[in-house]
Amino acid sequence: MVRTPLTPAERERGERLGRLLRSARGQRSMTEIAAAAGLSAETLRKIETGRAPTPAFFTVAALASVLGLSMDEIVTDCAPPPAVAA
Structure with missing residues (x-):
């Protein structure tokens, strides 16, 4: 099965998710959080x-459960910024 390439917007959303998770992880180790989440x-x-x-x-x-994030927070923080009217 061939995956459709991601759009720039999808890649940017993934980067925002990564930043949010890193921030929520804080000083806790990646190994600790991954194990607690079953990853x-x-x-x-x-x-x-x-x-x-x-x-x-x-x-x-x-990951949200382990990091104390709500799914609403993730959706809000990872949503694309509003388009600027021209």
Whole structure:
């Protein structure tokens, strides 16, 4: 199966998600958070760096739970900025 290339907007949204997760993780180790969420540290690393910009819903939900984030916060923080009227 061939994946459709991501759009620039999708890649940017993945980068915003990564920044949010890194910020919420704070000083806690990537290994600690990944294990608590049931993920590998490499998966978390890929999400945080934007190399996996479209993680599965349940992956994001597990990370949100471990990091004390609500799904509403994630949606709000990762939404594209409003378009500027010309």
